[in-house]
Amino acid sequence: MKAISYRRYGGPEVLEFGDYPDPKVGPDKVLVKVRAAAVNPVDWKAQAGYLDTIFDAVFPVVPGWDVAGVVVQPGVSVTEFAVGDEVMGYVREDVLWHGTFAEYVAAPVRTLARKPRNLGFEESAGLPLAGLTAYQVLHRALRVRPGETLLVQAASGAVGSMAVQIARHLGARVIGAARESGQDRIRELGAEPVLYGDGFADRVRALAPQGVDAAFDTVGGQVLKDSAHLLAPGGRLASIADGEVIGMGGAYYWVRPDPDDLAALAELAEQGALAVRVAKSFPLEQAADAQRAAMEGGLNGKVVVTVGRND
Incomplete structure:
Protein backbone atom coordinates (compact mmCIF):
# COMPACT_ATOMS: atom_id res chain seq x y z
CA MET A 1 0.00 0.00 0.00
CA LYS A 2 0.96 3.66 -0.27
CA ALA A 3 1.57 5.57 2.94
CA ILE A 4 3.27 8.54 4.52
CA SER A 5 6.05 7.62 6.95
CA TYR A 6 9.10 8.97 8.74
CA ARG A 7 12.34 7.16 9.55
CA ARG A 8 13.63 9.64 12.12
CA TYR A 9 12.26 12.36 14.34
CA GLY A 10 11.84 15.80 12.82
CA GLY A 11 9.46 18.24 11.17
CA PRO A 12 7.44 18.00 7.94
CA GLU A 13 10.67 17.55 6.01
CA VAL A 14 11.11 13.98 7.33
CA LEU A 15 7.81 12.76 5.87
CA GLU A 16 8.11 10.39 2.91
CA PHE A 17 5.46 9.11 0.51
CA GLY A 18 5.91 5.61 -0.84
CA ASP A 19 5.25 1.92 -0.48
CA TYR A 20 4.69 0.49 2.98
CA PRO A 21 3.82 -3.06 4.11
CA ASP A 22 0.11 -3.85 4.32
CA PRO A 23 -1.06 -3.97 7.98
CA LYS A 24 -1.90 -7.30 9.59
CA VAL A 25 -5.45 -7.63 10.90
CA GLY A 26 -5.45 -8.95 14.46
CA PRO A 27 -8.43 -10.75 16.03
CA ASP A 28 -9.83 -7.57 17.63
CA LYS A 29 -9.11 -5.25 14.73
CA VAL A 30 -10.73 -4.31 11.44
CA LEU A 31 -8.96 -3.34 8.25
CA VAL A 32 -10.17 0.10 7.20
CA LYS A 33 -9.74 1.50 3.72
CA VAL A 34 -8.83 5.06 4.57
CA ARG A 35 -10.78 7.81 2.85
CA ALA A 36 -9.53 10.72 5.00
CA ALA A 37 -7.25 11.35 7.96
CA ALA A 38 -7.08 14.57 9.97
CA VAL A 39 -3.95 16.43 11.00
CA ASN A 40 -3.62 17.18 14.73
CA PRO A 41 -0.94 18.96 16.80
CA VAL A 42 -0.11 15.67 18.51
CA ASP A 43 1.00 14.31 15.13
CA TRP A 44 3.90 16.72 14.73
CA LYS A 45 4.72 16.63 18.44
CA ALA A 46 5.08 12.85 18.32
CA GLN A 47 6.95 13.13 15.03
CA ALA A 48 9.39 15.61 16.60
CA GLY A 49 10.11 13.18 19.44
CA TYR A 50 8.38 15.18 22.16
CA LEU A 51 6.39 12.11 23.27
CA ASP A 52 9.37 9.77 23.32
CA THR A 53 9.12 9.35 27.10
CA ILE A 54 5.64 7.80 26.85
CA PHE A 55 5.52 6.17 23.40
CA ASP A 56 7.98 3.76 21.85
CA ALA A 57 8.48 4.36 18.14
CA VAL A 58 9.00 1.55 15.62
CA PHE A 59 10.56 3.17 12.57
CA PRO A 60 9.47 3.81 9.93
CA VAL A 61 6.40 5.33 11.58
CA VAL A 62 3.16 6.10 9.77
CA PRO A 63 1.72 9.19 11.52
CA GLY A 64 -1.91 10.00 12.19
CA TRP A 65 -4.53 8.97 14.75
CA ASP A 66 -7.77 10.35 13.23
CA VAL A 67 -9.43 8.44 10.41
CA ALA A 68 -12.62 7.95 8.42
CA GLY A 69 -13.07 5.13 5.97
CA VAL A 70 -14.72 1.85 5.05
CA VAL A 71 -14.30 -1.56 6.68
CA VAL A 72 -12.90 -4.08 4.22
CA GLN A 73 -11.97 -6.93 6.58
CA PRO A 74 -13.05 -7.63 10.17
CA GLY A 75 -10.76 -9.58 12.50
CA VAL A 76 -11.81 -13.11 13.40
CA SER A 77 -13.33 -12.12 16.76
CA VAL A 78 -15.01 -8.90 15.59
CA THR A 79 -18.80 -8.73 15.74
CA GLU A 80 -19.19 -4.96 15.95
CA PHE A 81 -18.47 -4.19 12.28
CA ALA A 82 -18.95 -5.80 8.88
CA VAL A 83 -17.49 -5.29 5.42
CA GLY A 84 -18.80 -2.05 3.94
CA ASP A 85 -19.45 -0.24 7.22
CA GLU A 86 -18.43 3.40 7.12
CA VAL A 87 -16.49 4.21 10.28
CA MET A 88 -14.49 6.92 12.00
CA GLY A 89 -11.91 6.49 14.69
CA TYR A 90 -9.28 7.81 17.05
CA VAL A 91 -6.79 5.05 16.29
CA ARG A 92 -4.28 5.59 19.06
CA GLU A 93 -2.32 2.60 20.25
CA ASP A 94 0.53 2.26 22.75
CA VAL A 95 3.29 2.35 20.12
CA LEU A 96 3.97 4.81 17.31
CA TRP A 97 4.03 2.61 14.23
CA HIS A 98 1.01 2.01 11.98
CA GLY A 99 -0.93 5.28 11.82
CA THR A 100 -3.72 6.54 9.60
CA PHE A 101 -1.85 8.46 6.88
CA ALA A 102 -2.04 5.44 4.61
CA GLU A 103 -4.32 3.64 2.18
CA TYR A 104 -5.24 1.14 4.90
CA VAL A 105 -5.09 0.97 8.69
CA ALA A 106 -5.78 -1.98 10.99
CA ALA A 107 -7.80 -0.34 13.77
CA PRO A 108 -8.77 -1.90 17.11
CA VAL A 109 -12.56 -1.96 17.47
CA ARG A 110 -12.21 -0.02 20.75
CA THR A 111 -11.06 2.98 18.69
CA LEU A 112 -13.94 3.05 16.20
CA ALA A 113 -17.58 3.97 15.76
CA ARG A 114 -19.83 4.31 12.75
CA LYS A 115 -19.35 7.65 11.08
CA PRO A 116 -22.21 10.15 11.10
CA ARG A 117 -24.52 9.55 8.17
CA ASN A 118 -24.84 13.25 7.45
CA LEU A 119 -21.09 13.99 7.36
CA GLY A 120 -18.66 13.28 4.56
CA PHE A 121 -15.44 11.38 5.09
CA GLU A 122 -13.33 14.54 5.41
CA GLU A 123 -15.59 16.03 8.07
CA SER A 124 -15.85 12.70 9.89
CA ALA A 125 -12.05 12.37 9.96
CA GLY A 126 -11.87 15.72 11.73
CA LEU A 127 -14.24 14.69 14.49
CA PRO A 128 -12.67 11.91 16.63
CA LEU A 129 -9.66 13.35 18.48
CA TYR A 253 -6.77 15.62 30.89
CA TRP A 254 -5.46 13.38 28.10
CA VAL A 255 -8.08 12.07 25.69
CA ARG A 256 -8.52 8.32 25.33
CA PRO A 257 -10.24 6.17 22.69
CA ASP A 258 -13.78 5.28 23.67
CA PRO A 259 -16.29 3.76 21.22
CA ASP A 260 -19.31 4.83 23.28
CA ASP A 261 -18.14 8.45 23.37
CA LEU A 262 -17.44 8.32 19.62
CA ALA A 263 -20.96 7.00 19.03
CA ALA A 264 -22.34 9.84 21.14
CA LEU A 265 -20.46 12.35 19.00
CA ALA A 266 -21.85 10.76 15.85
CA GLU A 267 -25.35 11.05 17.27
CA LEU A 268 -24.83 14.73 18.08
CA ALA A 269 -23.65 15.30 14.53
CA GLU A 270 -26.67 13.52 13.09
CA GLN A 271 -28.93 15.64 15.30
CA GLY A 272 -27.35 18.79 13.86
CA ALA A 273 -25.88 19.75 17.24
CA LEU A 274 -22.24 19.23 16.22
CA ALA A 275 -20.54 20.28 13.00
CA VAL A 276 -16.97 19.97 11.74
CA ARG A 277 -15.42 22.67 9.59
CA VAL A 278 -12.72 21.50 7.18
CA ALA A 279 -10.46 24.44 6.35
CA LYS A 280 -8.09 22.71 3.90
CA SER A 281 -7.63 19.28 2.39
CA PHE A 282 -4.60 17.75 0.68
CA PRO A 283 -4.04 14.46 -1.14
CA LEU A 284 -2.09 11.86 0.81
CA GLU A 285 1.14 12.44 -1.08
CA GLN A 286 1.06 16.10 0.06
CA ALA A 287 0.82 15.27 3.77
CA ALA A 288 3.90 17.36 4.53
CA ASP A 289 2.15 20.42 3.09
CA ALA A 290 -0.96 19.56 5.10
CA GLN A 291 1.14 19.41 8.25
CA ARG A 292 2.76 22.75 7.49
CA ALA A 293 -0.64 24.36 6.94
CA ALA A 294 -1.91 23.04 10.25
CA MET A 295 1.22 24.18 12.09
CA GLU A 296 0.83 27.72 10.74
CA GLY A 297 -2.59 27.89 12.44
CA GLY A 298 -5.25 30.56 12.13
CA LEU A 299 -7.52 28.43 9.92
CA ASN A 300 -10.54 28.07 12.24
CA GLY A 301 -11.04 24.56 10.90
CA LYS A 302 -9.45 21.16 10.41
CA VAL A 303 -6.77 20.18 7.93
CA VAL A 304 -7.22 16.73 6.44
CA VAL A 305 -5.45 14.44 4.00
CA THR A 306 -7.56 12.44 1.58
CA VAL A 307 -7.06 9.02 0.04
CA GLY A 308 -8.90 8.20 -3.16
CA ARG A 309 -12.32 9.67 -3.89
CA ASN A 310 -14.21 11.39 -1.08
CA ASP A 311 -17.69 12.04 -2.47
Missing part, protein backbone atom coordinates in the same frame (compact mmCIF):
# COMPACT_ATOMS: atom_id res chain seq x y z
CA ALA A 130 -10.92 16.92 18.83
CA GLY A 131 -14.48 15.80 19.54
CA LEU A 132 -13.50 13.17 22.07
CA THR A 133 -11.22 15.63 23.85
CA ALA A 134 -13.99 18.19 24.22
CA TYR A 135 -16.64 15.60 25.09
CA GLN A 136 -14.58 13.86 27.76
CA VAL A 137 -13.35 17.06 29.40
CA LEU A 138 -16.85 18.52 29.58
CA HIS A 139 -18.47 15.33 30.87
CA ARG A 140 -15.75 13.86 33.08
CA ALA A 141 -13.36 16.59 34.18
CA LEU A 142 -15.64 19.63 34.35
CA ARG A 143 -19.08 17.98 34.59
CA VAL A 144 -20.75 20.94 32.95
CA ARG A 145 -24.43 21.32 33.84
CA PRO A 146 -27.34 23.22 32.29
CA GLY A 147 -27.44 26.89 33.18
CA GLU A 148 -23.75 27.10 34.09
CA THR A 149 -21.31 29.53 32.49
CA LEU A 150 -18.30 27.95 30.80
CA LEU A 151 -15.19 29.77 29.58
CA VAL A 152 -13.51 28.08 26.60
CA GLN A 153 -10.01 29.18 25.63
CA ALA A 154 -9.10 29.19 21.92
CA ALA A 155 -12.76 28.61 21.26
CA SER A 156 -12.50 28.88 17.48
CA GLY A 157 -9.89 26.12 17.27
CA ALA A 158 -10.48 22.43 16.66
CA VAL A 159 -11.03 21.36 20.26
CA GLY A 160 -12.45 24.68 21.38
CA SER A 161 -15.13 24.79 18.69
CA MET A 162 -16.20 21.25 19.61
CA ALA A 163 -16.35 22.24 23.27
CA VAL A 164 -18.53 25.24 22.49
CA GLN A 165 -21.03 23.15 20.54
CA ILE A 166 -21.18 20.31 23.05
CA ALA A 167 -21.51 22.69 26.00
CA ARG A 168 -24.30 24.57 24.26
CA HIS A 169 -26.07 21.26 23.67
CA LEU A 170 -25.72 20.56 27.39
CA GLY A 171 -27.53 23.81 28.12
CA ALA A 172 -24.56 25.86 29.29
CA ARG A 173 -23.84 29.48 28.56
CA VAL A 174 -20.46 29.70 26.80
CA ILE A 175 -17.93 32.51 26.71
CA GLY A 176 -15.41 31.83 23.97
CA ALA A 177 -11.97 33.43 23.89
CA ALA A 178 -10.11 33.87 20.60
CA ARG A 179 -8.11 36.23 18.45
CA GLU A 180 -9.85 38.67 16.14
CA SER A 181 -9.93 36.11 13.30
CA GLY A 182 -12.00 33.72 15.42
CA GLN A 183 -14.64 36.09 16.78
CA ASP A 184 -17.21 35.53 14.04
CA ARG A 185 -16.76 31.76 14.23
CA ILE A 186 -17.52 31.82 17.96
CA ARG A 187 -20.71 33.81 17.35
CA GLU A 188 -21.75 31.30 14.68
CA LEU A 189 -21.41 28.52 17.23
CA GLY A 190 -23.70 30.28 19.70
CA ALA A 191 -21.12 31.50 22.20
CA GLU A 192 -20.26 35.00 23.42
CA PRO A 193 -16.86 35.97 21.97
CA VAL A 194 -14.13 37.66 23.98
CA LEU A 195 -10.98 39.04 22.38
CA TYR A 196 -7.51 38.16 23.65
CA GLY A 197 -5.07 40.95 24.46
CA ASP A 198 -4.89 43.80 26.96
CA GLY A 199 -8.01 43.90 29.11
CA PHE A 200 -8.96 40.28 28.39
CA ALA A 201 -9.82 39.44 32.00
CA ASP A 202 -11.87 42.60 32.37
CA ARG A 203 -13.87 41.72 29.26
CA VAL A 204 -14.67 38.28 30.67
CA ARG A 205 -15.64 39.76 34.05
CA ALA A 206 -17.97 42.20 32.31
CA LEU A 207 -19.87 39.19 30.96
CA ALA A 208 -19.60 37.12 34.15
CA PRO A 209 -19.17 39.49 37.11
CA GLN A 210 -19.41 36.65 39.65
CA GLY A 211 -16.92 34.52 37.76
CA VAL A 212 -17.40 31.49 35.50
CA ASP A 213 -18.53 28.12 36.82
CA ALA A 214 -15.98 26.21 34.75
CA ALA A 215 -13.04 26.96 32.47
CA PHE A 216 -11.60 24.78 29.71
CA ASP A 217 -7.97 25.65 28.90
CA THR A 218 -6.52 24.48 25.58
CA VAL A 219 -3.49 26.79 25.53
CA GLY A 220 -1.60 26.69 28.84
CA GLY A 221 0.82 29.21 30.33
CA GLN A 222 -0.61 32.64 31.04
CA VAL A 223 -3.93 31.68 29.47
CA LEU A 224 -4.29 28.91 32.07
CA LYS A 225 -3.48 31.36 34.87
CA ASP A 226 -6.06 33.80 33.55
CA SER A 227 -8.62 30.99 33.48
CA ALA A 228 -7.98 30.15 37.12
CA HIS A 229 -8.38 33.78 38.18
CA LEU A 230 -11.71 34.08 36.38
CA LEU A 231 -13.40 31.21 38.22
CA ALA A 232 -16.29 31.79 40.59
CA PRO A 233 -15.86 30.42 44.12
CA GLY A 234 -15.95 26.65 43.77
CA GLY A 235 -15.43 26.89 40.02
CA ARG A 236 -13.86 24.01 38.11
CA LEU A 237 -10.78 24.13 35.90
CA ALA A 238 -9.38 21.69 33.34
CA SER A 239 -6.51 21.87 30.87
CA ILE A 240 -5.34 19.69 28.00
CA ALA A 241 -2.22 21.81 27.49
CA ASP A 242 -0.50 22.46 30.81
CA GLY A 243 0.10 20.11 33.74
CA GLU A 244 0.47 23.13 36.04
CA VAL A 245 -3.31 23.02 36.27
CA ILE A 246 -3.01 20.28 38.89
CA GLY A 247 -1.27 22.67 41.28
CA MET A 248 -4.18 25.07 40.78
CA GLY A 249 -6.66 22.44 41.93
CA GLY A 250 -7.78 21.58 38.43
CA ALA A 251 -7.65 18.52 36.18
CA TYR A 252 -5.06 17.73 33.53
Whole structure:
Protein backbone atom coordinates (compact mmCIF):
# COMPACT_ATOMS: atom_id res chain seq x y z
CA MET A 1 0.00 0.00 0.00
CA LYS A 2 0.96 3.66 -0.27
CA ALA A 3 1.57 5.57 2.94
CA ILE A 4 3.27 8.54 4.52
CA SER A 5 6.05 7.62 6.95
CA TYR A 6 9.10 8.97 8.74
CA ARG A 7 12.34 7.16 9.55
CA ARG A 8 13.63 9.64 12.12
CA TYR A 9 12.26 12.36 14.34
CA GLY A 10 11.84 15.80 12.82
CA GLY A 11 9.46 18.24 11.17
CA PRO A 12 7.44 18.00 7.94
CA GLU A 13 10.67 17.55 6.01
CA VAL A 14 11.11 13.98 7.33
CA LEU A 15 7.81 12.76 5.87
CA GLU A 16 8.11 10.39 2.91
CA PHE A 17 5.46 9.11 0.51
CA GLY A 18 5.91 5.61 -0.84
CA ASP A 19 5.25 1.92 -0.48
CA TYR A 20 4.69 0.49 2.98
CA PRO A 21 3.82 -3.06 4.11
CA ASP A 22 0.11 -3.85 4.32
CA PRO A 23 -1.06 -3.97 7.98
CA LYS A 24 -1.90 -7.30 9.59
CA VAL A 25 -5.45 -7.63 10.90
CA GLY A 26 -5.45 -8.95 14.46
CA PRO A 27 -8.43 -10.75 16.03
CA ASP A 28 -9.83 -7.57 17.63
CA LYS A 29 -9.11 -5.25 14.73
CA VAL A 30 -10.73 -4.31 11.44
CA LEU A 31 -8.96 -3.34 8.25
CA VAL A 32 -10.17 0.10 7.20
CA LYS A 33 -9.74 1.50 3.72
CA VAL A 34 -8.83 5.06 4.57
CA ARG A 35 -10.78 7.81 2.85
CA ALA A 36 -9.53 10.72 5.00
CA ALA A 37 -7.25 11.35 7.96
CA ALA A 38 -7.08 14.57 9.97
CA VAL A 39 -3.95 16.43 11.00
CA ASN A 40 -3.62 17.18 14.73
CA PRO A 41 -0.94 18.96 16.80
CA VAL A 42 -0.11 15.67 18.51
CA ASP A 43 1.00 14.31 15.13
CA TRP A 44 3.90 16.72 14.73
CA LYS A 45 4.72 16.63 18.44
CA ALA A 46 5.08 12.85 18.32
CA GLN A 47 6.95 13.13 15.03
CA ALA A 48 9.39 15.61 16.60
CA GLY A 49 10.11 13.18 19.44
CA TYR A 50 8.38 15.18 22.16
CA LEU A 51 6.39 12.11 23.27
CA ASP A 52 9.37 9.77 23.32
CA THR A 53 9.12 9.35 27.10
CA ILE A 54 5.64 7.80 26.85
CA PHE A 55 5.52 6.17 23.40
CA ASP A 56 7.98 3.76 21.85
CA ALA A 57 8.48 4.36 18.14
CA VAL A 58 9.00 1.55 15.62
CA PHE A 59 10.56 3.17 12.57
CA PRO A 60 9.47 3.81 9.93
CA VAL A 61 6.40 5.33 11.58
CA VAL A 62 3.16 6.10 9.77
CA PRO A 63 1.72 9.19 11.52
CA GLY A 64 -1.91 10.00 12.19
CA TRP A 65 -4.53 8.97 14.75
CA ASP A 66 -7.77 10.35 13.23
CA VAL A 67 -9.43 8.44 10.41
CA ALA A 68 -12.62 7.95 8.42
CA GLY A 69 -13.07 5.13 5.97
CA VAL A 70 -14.72 1.85 5.05
CA VAL A 71 -14.30 -1.56 6.68
CA VAL A 72 -12.90 -4.08 4.22
CA GLN A 73 -11.97 -6.93 6.58
CA PRO A 74 -13.05 -7.63 10.17
CA GLY A 75 -10.76 -9.58 12.50
CA VAL A 76 -11.81 -13.11 13.40
CA SER A 77 -13.33 -12.12 16.76
CA VAL A 78 -15.01 -8.90 15.59
CA THR A 79 -18.80 -8.73 15.74
CA GLU A 80 -19.19 -4.96 15.95
CA PHE A 81 -18.47 -4.19 12.28
CA ALA A 82 -18.95 -5.80 8.88
CA VAL A 83 -17.49 -5.29 5.42
CA GLY A 84 -18.80 -2.05 3.94
CA ASP A 85 -19.45 -0.24 7.22
CA GLU A 86 -18.43 3.40 7.12
CA VAL A 87 -16.49 4.21 10.28
CA MET A 88 -14.49 6.92 12.00
CA GLY A 89 -11.91 6.49 14.69
CA TYR A 90 -9.28 7.81 17.05
CA VAL A 91 -6.79 5.05 16.29
CA ARG A 92 -4.28 5.59 19.06
CA GLU A 93 -2.32 2.60 20.25
CA ASP A 94 0.53 2.26 22.75
CA VAL A 95 3.29 2.35 20.12
CA LEU A 96 3.97 4.81 17.31
CA TRP A 97 4.03 2.61 14.23
CA HIS A 98 1.01 2.01 11.98
CA GLY A 99 -0.93 5.28 11.82
CA THR A 100 -3.72 6.54 9.60
CA PHE A 101 -1.85 8.46 6.88
CA ALA A 102 -2.04 5.44 4.61
CA GLU A 103 -4.32 3.64 2.18
CA TYR A 104 -5.24 1.14 4.90
CA VAL A 105 -5.09 0.97 8.69
CA ALA A 106 -5.78 -1.98 10.99
CA ALA A 107 -7.80 -0.34 13.77
CA PRO A 108 -8.77 -1.90 17.11
CA VAL A 109 -12.56 -1.96 17.47
CA ARG A 110 -12.21 -0.02 20.75
CA THR A 111 -11.06 2.98 18.69
CA LEU A 112 -13.94 3.05 16.20
CA ALA A 113 -17.58 3.97 15.76
CA ARG A 114 -19.83 4.31 12.75
CA LYS A 115 -19.35 7.65 11.08
CA PRO A 116 -22.21 10.15 11.10
CA ARG A 117 -24.52 9.55 8.17
CA ASN A 118 -24.84 13.25 7.45
CA LEU A 119 -21.09 13.99 7.36
CA GLY A 120 -18.66 13.28 4.56
CA PHE A 121 -15.44 11.38 5.09
CA GLU A 122 -13.33 14.54 5.41
CA GLU A 123 -15.59 16.03 8.07
CA SER A 124 -15.85 12.70 9.89
CA ALA A 125 -12.05 12.37 9.96
CA GLY A 126 -11.87 15.72 11.73
CA LEU A 127 -14.24 14.69 14.49
CA PRO A 128 -12.67 11.91 16.63
CA LEU A 129 -9.66 13.35 18.48
CA ALA A 130 -10.92 16.92 18.83
CA GLY A 131 -14.48 15.80 19.54
CA LEU A 132 -13.50 13.17 22.07
CA THR A 133 -11.22 15.63 23.85
CA ALA A 134 -13.99 18.19 24.22
CA TYR A 135 -16.64 15.60 25.09
CA GLN A 136 -14.58 13.86 27.76
CA VAL A 137 -13.35 17.06 29.40
CA LEU A 138 -16.85 18.52 29.58
CA HIS A 139 -18.47 15.33 30.87
CA ARG A 140 -15.75 13.86 33.08
CA ALA A 141 -13.36 16.59 34.18
CA LEU A 142 -15.64 19.63 34.35
CA ARG A 143 -19.08 17.98 34.59
CA VAL A 144 -20.75 20.94 32.95
CA ARG A 145 -24.43 21.32 33.84
CA PRO A 146 -27.34 23.22 32.29
CA GLY A 147 -27.44 26.89 33.18
CA GLU A 148 -23.75 27.10 34.09
CA THR A 149 -21.31 29.53 32.49
CA LEU A 150 -18.30 27.95 30.80
CA LEU A 151 -15.19 29.77 29.58
CA VAL A 152 -13.51 28.08 26.60
CA GLN A 153 -10.01 29.18 25.63
CA ALA A 154 -9.10 29.19 21.92
CA ALA A 155 -12.76 28.61 21.26
CA SER A 156 -12.50 28.88 17.48
CA GLY A 157 -9.89 26.12 17.27
CA ALA A 158 -10.48 22.43 16.66
CA VAL A 159 -11.03 21.36 20.26
CA GLY A 160 -12.45 24.68 21.38
CA SER A 161 -15.13 24.79 18.69
CA MET A 162 -16.20 21.25 19.61
CA ALA A 163 -16.35 22.24 23.27
CA VAL A 164 -18.53 25.24 22.49
CA GLN A 165 -21.03 23.15 20.54
CA ILE A 166 -21.18 20.31 23.05
CA ALA A 167 -21.51 22.69 26.00
CA ARG A 168 -24.30 24.57 24.26
CA HIS A 169 -26.07 21.26 23.67
CA LEU A 170 -25.72 20.56 27.39
CA GLY A 171 -27.53 23.81 28.12
CA ALA A 172 -24.56 25.86 29.29
CA ARG A 173 -23.84 29.48 28.56
CA VAL A 174 -20.46 29.70 26.80
CA ILE A 175 -17.93 32.51 26.71
CA GLY A 176 -15.41 31.83 23.97
CA ALA A 177 -11.97 33.43 23.89
CA ALA A 178 -10.11 33.87 20.60
CA ARG A 179 -8.11 36.23 18.45
CA GLU A 180 -9.85 38.67 16.14
CA SER A 181 -9.93 36.11 13.30
CA GLY A 182 -12.00 33.72 15.42
CA GLN A 183 -14.64 36.09 16.78
CA ASP A 184 -17.21 35.53 14.04
CA ARG A 185 -16.76 31.76 14.23
CA ILE A 186 -17.52 31.82 17.96
CA ARG A 187 -20.71 33.81 17.35
CA GLU A 188 -21.75 31.30 14.68
CA LEU A 189 -21.41 28.52 17.23
CA GLY A 190 -23.70 30.28 19.70
CA ALA A 191 -21.12 31.50 22.20
CA GLU A 192 -20.26 35.00 23.42
CA PRO A 193 -16.86 35.97 21.97
CA VAL A 194 -14.13 37.66 23.98
CA LEU A 195 -10.98 39.04 22.38
CA TYR A 196 -7.51 38.16 23.65
CA GLY A 197 -5.07 40.95 24.46
CA ASP A 198 -4.89 43.80 26.96
CA GLY A 199 -8.01 43.90 29.11
CA PHE A 200 -8.96 40.28 28.39
CA ALA A 201 -9.82 39.44 32.00
CA ASP A 202 -11.87 42.60 32.37
CA ARG A 203 -13.87 41.72 29.26
CA VAL A 204 -14.67 38.28 30.67
CA ARG A 205 -15.64 39.76 34.05
CA ALA A 206 -17.97 42.20 32.31
CA LEU A 207 -19.87 39.19 30.96
CA ALA A 208 -19.60 37.12 34.15
CA PRO A 209 -19.17 39.49 37.11
CA GLN A 210 -19.41 36.65 39.65
CA GLY A 211 -16.92 34.52 37.76
CA VAL A 212 -17.40 31.49 35.50
CA ASP A 213 -18.53 28.12 36.82
CA ALA A 214 -15.98 26.21 34.75
CA ALA A 215 -13.04 26.96 32.47
CA PHE A 216 -11.60 24.78 29.71
CA ASP A 217 -7.97 25.65 28.90
CA THR A 218 -6.52 24.48 25.58
CA VAL A 219 -3.49 26.79 25.53
CA GLY A 220 -1.60 26.69 28.84
CA GLY A 221 0.82 29.21 30.33
CA GLN A 222 -0.61 32.64 31.04
CA VAL A 223 -3.93 31.68 29.47
CA LEU A 224 -4.29 28.91 32.07
CA LYS A 225 -3.48 31.36 34.87
CA ASP A 226 -6.06 33.80 33.55
CA SER A 227 -8.62 30.99 33.48
CA ALA A 228 -7.98 30.15 37.12
CA HIS A 229 -8.38 33.78 38.18
CA LEU A 230 -11.71 34.08 36.38
CA LEU A 231 -13.40 31.21 38.22
CA ALA A 232 -16.29 31.79 40.59
CA PRO A 233 -15.86 30.42 44.12
CA GLY A 234 -15.95 26.65 43.77
CA GLY A 235 -15.43 26.89 40.02
CA ARG A 236 -13.86 24.01 38.11
CA LEU A 237 -10.78 24.13 35.90
CA ALA A 238 -9.38 21.69 33.34
CA SER A 239 -6.51 21.87 30.87
CA ILE A 240 -5.34 19.69 28.00
CA ALA A 241 -2.22 21.81 27.49
CA ASP A 242 -0.50 22.46 30.81
CA GLY A 243 0.10 20.11 33.74
CA GLU A 244 0.47 23.13 36.04
CA VAL A 245 -3.31 23.02 36.27
CA ILE A 246 -3.01 20.28 38.89
CA GLY A 247 -1.27 22.67 41.28
CA MET A 248 -4.18 25.07 40.78
CA GLY A 249 -6.66 22.44 41.93
CA GLY A 250 -7.78 21.58 38.43
CA ALA A 251 -7.65 18.52 36.18
CA TYR A 252 -5.06 17.73 33.53
CA TYR A 253 -6.77 15.62 30.89
CA TRP A 254 -5.46 13.38 28.10
CA VAL A 255 -8.08 12.07 25.69
CA ARG A 256 -8.52 8.32 25.33
CA PRO A 257 -10.24 6.17 22.69
CA ASP A 258 -13.78 5.28 23.67
CA PRO A 259 -16.29 3.76 21.22
CA ASP A 260 -19.31 4.83 23.28
CA ASP A 261 -18.14 8.45 23.37
CA LEU A 262 -17.44 8.32 19.62
CA ALA A 263 -20.96 7.00 19.03
CA ALA A 264 -22.34 9.84 21.14
CA LEU A 265 -20.46 12.35 19.00
CA ALA A 266 -21.85 10.76 15.85
CA GLU A 267 -25.35 11.05 17.27
CA LEU A 268 -24.83 14.73 18.08
CA ALA A 269 -23.65 15.30 14.53
CA GLU A 270 -26.67 13.52 13.09
CA GLN A 271 -28.93 15.64 15.30
CA GLY A 272 -27.35 18.79 13.86
CA ALA A 273 -25.88 19.75 17.24
CA LEU A 274 -22.24 19.23 16.22
CA ALA A 275 -20.54 20.28 13.00
CA VAL A 276 -16.97 19.97 11.74
CA ARG A 277 -15.42 22.67 9.59
CA VAL A 278 -12.72 21.50 7.18
CA ALA A 279 -10.46 24.44 6.35
CA LYS A 280 -8.09 22.71 3.90
CA SER A 281 -7.63 19.28 2.39
CA PHE A 282 -4.60 17.75 0.68
CA PRO A 283 -4.04 14.46 -1.14
CA LEU A 284 -2.09 11.86 0.81
CA GLU A 285 1.14 12.44 -1.08
CA GLN A 286 1.06 16.10 0.06
CA ALA A 287 0.82 15.27 3.77
CA ALA A 288 3.90 17.36 4.53
CA ASP A 289 2.15 20.42 3.09
CA ALA A 290 -0.96 19.56 5.10
CA GLN A 291 1.14 19.41 8.25
CA ARG A 292 2.76 22.75 7.49
CA ALA A 293 -0.64 24.36 6.94
CA ALA A 294 -1.91 23.04 10.25
CA MET A 295 1.22 24.18 12.09
CA GLU A 296 0.83 27.72 10.74
CA GLY A 297 -2.59 27.89 12.44
CA GLY A 298 -5.25 30.56 12.13
CA LEU A 299 -7.52 28.43 9.92
CA ASN A 300 -10.54 28.07 12.24
CA GLY A 301 -11.04 24.56 10.90
CA LYS A 302 -9.45 21.16 10.41
CA VAL A 303 -6.77 20.18 7.93
CA VAL A 304 -7.22 16.73 6.44
CA VAL A 305 -5.45 14.44 4.00
CA THR A 306 -7.56 12.44 1.58
CA VAL A 307 -7.06 9.02 0.04
CA GLY A 308 -8.90 8.20 -3.16
CA ARG A 309 -12.32 9.67 -3.89
CA ASN A 310 -14.21 11.39 -1.08
CA ASP A 311 -17.69 12.04 -2.47
